């Protein structure tokens with residue numbers, strides 16, 4: 289497998305934004321289901337749901353987790369938190385009819401009960417296009433030691449419970465766990481360790497580390513039968529069929545809690561808009577994932593006030609701190625800029641600038 293990715297660009301991404309037309313209604317635009325958040329992490333559900341709405345879904349159904357324990361500290365349930373932040377969200381029953389799903393953000397598999405596990409396994413087995421994030425990643429990379437569980441729910445195989453087109457969204461730590469349970473062997477030697485000194489931008493060591501990330505992502509994708517979106521300063525997309533795309537470097541202001549939950553929401557919305565095409569050709573998950581990563585970075589750049597088409601160097605010096613919710617709120621502007629429908633300021637228009 290070649291570890292040289294195609295760099296994803298705004299020009300390539302533009303066609304994946306679905307702008308509604310006069311014949312659209314909320315169902316035709318794409319219905320997204322989200323089963324995210326938990327008593328421990330209700331905020332992750334709010335972030336993902338907000339990001340999905342901001343990316344432009346017709347309808348979003350939020351399926352609350354089946355949990356035994358009540359939220360601590362008198363906190364609201366994830367469903368109550370979602371409704372308070374985004375009242376347009378349809379909560380609870382009637383979660384059928386969703387074109388695509390997002391699962392796992394804001395959940396911890398160690399705290400997952402049997403009922404919730406069964407609900408997730410059912411979604412993974414439904415054949416619907418699905419984004420698998422954070423606490424649900426173990427269900428698609430269960431490894432040999434999970435064989436007994438897998439046999440019980442009829443999901444033997446490297447892809448675990450998976451039956452339809454899927455995109456998994458690990459950060460480096462989650463990727464290392466998936467690699468371990470899937471292959472039971474150490475990551476490639478050149479894999480960029482978290483505690484190793486950072487490689488100089490443009491250096492041979494940096495190139496070697498990027499190649500190692502790319503080849504590992506391709507190997508994992510081929511084994512589990514799902515597209516891998518490997519997060520980081522450069523986000524990689526690797527498909528089971530061997531497609532390899534790269535986005536970034538993104539603005540480092542994105543390295544803040546909850547931005548991964550926002551990315552999952554963006555991706556879910558894009559997936560709901562293209563669900564039929566993805567069912568026909570799951571390889572499309574790679575360009576859709578790359579478009580989500582590009583939009584995520586563009587929203588972060590806008591929220592942090594750094595150049596939206598900035599180079600790596602500009603990205604590291606420009607801008608100001610952002611929160612995950614700031615990034616989610618900036619998505620519509622990033623969409624408009626990408627689609628070429630952004631309003632320009634009058635002075636710029638008068639000067640003939642875009």
Ligand SMILES: NC(=O)C1=CN([C@@H]2O[C@H](COP(=O)(O)OP(=O)(O)OC[C@H]3O[C@@H](n4cnc5c(N)ncnc54)[C@H](O)[C@@H]3O)[C@@H](O)[C@H]2O)[C@@H](O)CC1
Nearest residue numbers: 329330331332393394395396422423459460461545546549
């Ligand atoms: N507001 C909220 O409710 C938030 C909820 N979150 C949820 O919190 C849960 C745990 O998320 P964590 O990311 O802490 O996952 P984990 O606790 O699974 O992984 C973190 C561990 O991985 C290691 N690691 C290695 N490379 C890493 C990298 N590039 N980025 C982060 N950790 C790396 C860290 O040292 C750490 O030990 C997830 O379900 C997530 O969705 C977070 O998204 C933060 C915000």
Ligand SMILES: Nc1ncnc2c1ncn2[C@@H]1O[C@H](COP(=O)(O)OP(=O)(O)O)[C@@H](O)[C@H]1O
Nearest residue numbers: 459519520521539540542543545546547548549
């Ligand atoms: N140094 C960095 N520069 C740019 N983007 C980064 C950097 N580190 C992380 N990111 C991005 O920030 C997001 C963090 O996601 P994640 O690690 O899942 O966080 P969380 O679980 O807190 O939401 C990802 O989209 C990742 O690509």
